[in-house]
Amino acid sequence: MSELAIEAVGLRRTYRSRTGWLRPKIRQTEAVKGVSFTVAKGELFGLLGPNGAGKTTTIKMLNTLLIPSAGTARIFGHDVVENTTEVRRRIGYVFGGDRGLYDRLSALDNLRYFAELYAVPAREQKARIGELLELVNLAGRERERVEGYSRGMRQRLHIARGLLHRPQVLFLDEPSIGVDPVAARDLRRTVADLAATGTTVLLTTHYMAEADELCDRIAVIAQGELKALGTPDELKHYADGRRVVEVEAYGIDDDVYGRIRRIAGVKETTLEAQGAVQLLTVQSASDVDVQGEVLAALDGVRLGRVAARRPTLEDAYVSIVSDDSPELVVAT
Amino acid sequence: MRLLRMVGVGSLMHLKMASRSPFEIATGLIVPIVQATMAVYLLRASEQPQNMIKAAVGAGLMGIWSQVLFGSGGAIQRQRWMGTLEMMIISPRPPALTVLPITIATGLQGTYTMAATLVWGWVLYGIVPSFAHPGLFLVAVVVCIVGLGMFGLLLASTFILMRNANAVCNTLEYPIWLLSGMLVPITVLPGWTEPVASILPTTWGARAVHEAATGGAVWPSVGWCLLISLMCFGFGALSMSYVERRARAAATLALA
Ligand SMILES: Nc1ncnc2c1ncn2[C@@H]1O[C@H](COP(=O)(O)OP(=O)(O)O)[C@@H](O)[C@H]1O
Numbered sequence: 001m002s003e004l005a006i007e008a009v010g011l012r013r014t015y016r017s018r019t020g021w022l023r024p025k026i027r028q029t030e031a032v033k034g035v036s037f038t039v040a041k042g043e044l045f046g047l048l049g050p051n052g053a054g055k056t057t058t059i060k061m062l063n064t065l066l067i068p069s070a071g072t073a074r075i076f077g078h079d080v081v082e083n084t085t086e087v088r089r090r091i092g093y094v095f096g097g098d099r100g101l102y103d104r105l106s107a108l109d110n111l112r113y114f115a116e117l118y119a120v121p122a123r124e125q126k127a128r129i130g131e132l133l134e135l136v137n138l139a140g141r142e143r144e145r146v147e148g149y150s151r152g153m154r155q156r157l158h159i160a161r162g163l164l165h166r167p168q169v170l171f172l173d174e175p176s177i178g179v180d181p182v183a184a185r186d187l188r189r190t191v192a193d194l195a196a197t198g199t200t201v202l203l204t205t206h207y208m209a210e211a212d213e214l215c216d217r218i219a220v221i222a223q224g225e226l227k228a229l230g231t232p233d234e235l236k237h238y239a240d241g242r243r244v245v246e247v248e249a250y251g252i253d254d255d256v257y258g259r260i261r262r263i264a265g266v267k268e269t270t271l272e273a274q275g276a277v278q279l280l281t282v283q284s285a286s287d288v289d290v291q292g293e294v295l296a297a298l299d300g301v302r303l304g305r306v307a308a309r310r311p312t313l314e315d316a317y318v319s320i321v322s323d324d325s326p327e328l329v330v331a332t
Numbered sequence: 333m334r335l336l337r338m339v340g341v342g343s344l345m346h347l348k349m350a351s352r353s354p355f356e357i358a359t360g361l362i363v364p365i366v367q368a369t370m371a372v373y374l375l376r377a378s379e380q381p382q383n384m385i386k387a388a389v390g391a392g393l394m395g396i397w398s399q400v401l402f403g404s405g406g407a408i409q410r411q412r413w414m415g416t417l418e419m420m421i422i423s424p425r426p427p428a429l430t431v432l433p434i435t436i437a438t439g440l441q442g443t444y445t446m447a448a449t450l451v452w453g454w455v456l457y458g459i460v461p462s463f464a465h466p467g468l469f470l471v472a473v474v475v476c477i478v479g480l481g482m483f484g485l486l487l488a489s490t491f492i493l494m495r496n497a498n499a500v501c502n503t504l505e506y507p508i509w510l511l512s513g514m515l516v517p518i519t520v521l522p523g524w525t526e527p528v529a530s531i532l533p534t535t536w537g538a539r540a541v542h543e544a545a546t547g548g549a550v551w552p553s554v555g556w557c558l559l560i561s562l563m564c565f566g567f568g569a570l571s572m573s574y575v576e577r578r579a580r581a582a583a584t585l586a587l588a
């Protein structure tokens with residue numbers, strides 16, 4: 001067996017938050033409810049799940065920012081709670097969004113500051129920073145203040161900062177959130193290159209396609225629990241034996257949607273607004289044809305294209321994260 | 333050496349950031365004028381020439397103090413807002429050393445406030461700064477900044493733990509001004525405050541600065557200030573490590 005970069009065993013995390021001033025109540029949120037997995041050295045591992053699934057919480061337990069309520073985790077054999085410094089030497093952390101950088105400083109100053117903090121030897125700093133600016137395509141603009149940067153540029157600077165000390169394990173928490181499609185594609189290429197040169201990457205995302213394109217293995221997490229774990233191909237089997245009807249419509253309301261969900265034989269439904277048009281997908285077992293009943297339920301609603309198709313990874317994902325999905329199946 | 337370099341570069345960057353904040357710039361311009369004016373009218377410095385320098389120096393020290401308090405407290409809060417607190421804590425350095433540059437930078441900002449107060453006292457009210465021991469004055473100021481920086485570190489640890497730490501910071505500002513005798517000589521305060529005052533490094537720092545400005549033995553105060561500062565650093569470092577762990581358990585490093 002190859003060397004393990006990340007080992008998570010039964011990780012749990014409960015948040016306590018206080019609400020109300022006069023009669024304070026303690027509210028407990030079970031964000032992660034016993035998650036276990038391992039990531040091999042050099043692997044690109046994806047943690048995929050909808051918003052609020054517990055992805056960020058899991059990542060922060062692994063990168064020492066949160067102490068687990070229960071369970072243990074090790075990075076190259078170092079316990080994240082007991083050997084914090086050893087773990088921190090080996091990891092980089094990058095998260096998506098606007099925050100996490102010093103806006104009033106230039107990119108160069110940001111990198112110089114964090115190079116000191118992350119213990120990059122003084123005589124290597126200059127070369128390393130230059131190399132990273134080149135890698136993330138910011139060379140030439142490093143003296144501008146970060147406040148003038150676009151989302152995509154900030155994200156690239158974030159990545160450069162995360163790589164300063166040549167971490168063996170890189171944690172990427174929704175790195176492509178809010179960046180445009182072209183920037184997101186560049187980002188995926190950078191991540192793939194890193195993994196190809198031996199860096200272990202743990203990436204969280206709620207975009208199925210991103211996980212599918214990048215990851216060697218994917219763990220699907222929903223409501224704080226691991227729902228499935230396997231290669232993208234293995235996960236696609238979750239939708240085996242399903243049939244999907246896709247309908248473009250204008251004006252499906254809760255009533256109509258409810259009626260469709262109650263049709264016998266319907267397994268999953270999703271309704272997505274794409275501008276003015278709504279995209280309805282209905283999954284059913286492959287031996288029942290629900291198309292007629294669906295169209296009957298949509299009586300009176302203006303419709304666009306109607307099509308039946310074979311299930312995709314996206315459909316598999318929908319069926320995994322929904323409540324009535326089968327028990328955890330681990331394919332290793 | 334490498335740690336010194338880190339603290340140096342870190343302080344420089346935090347100072348650079350402060351010098352680019354419109355709020356800090358406005359504060360840096362207005363506060364010294366207000367303080368110089370207050371000192372002159374409260375202490376009637378214009379009637380007793382001896383009090384002039386005392387007042388200006390006292391006001392300057394107040395400036396340093398409020399910088400450290402708002403600086404180290406506010407800076408931690410700001411780091412939390414910016415999402416950089418997590419990025420600092422995740423570095424493989426002792427947490428006290430990653431926070432120290434912030435309190436040192438604010439101490440340095442405070443020095444500027446003191447210098448500016450002296451200059452305004454001169455320009456607006458004709459209080460010419462003349463020091464009993466000019467060389468020692470500089471030493472005393474540096475020592476005072478160290479004392480404030482280290483005490484700030486001790487305070488900063490509370491700010492990492494508490495998300496509503498601003499309230500604490502506001503309640504601490506005035507008592508500590510008074511206790512450390514920056515403006516009012518300690519002898520004016522009730523007797524019970526004396527033991528409290530004598531364990532604050534700022535009391536001795538302020539005394540050293542006063543002595544250097546108006547005459548007196550400077551070195552003993554400098555010695556006490558440094559000694560207590562060292563203890564503050566020791567406790568601050570311990571407390572910071574403890575607090576860092578608590579904050580990871582309580583999830584207070586980030587906003588949400
Ligand atoms: N600091 C916090 N205090 C209280 N609840 C939190 C905190 N952080 C996250 N949560 C809750 O924990 C759950 C999981 O959140 P998170 O790990 O951020 O999910 P994800 O990253 O998958 O979107 C959510 O229900 C969220 O509201």
Ligand SMILES: [Mg+2]
Pocket residue numbers: 055056057173174
């Ligand atoms: Mg998240």
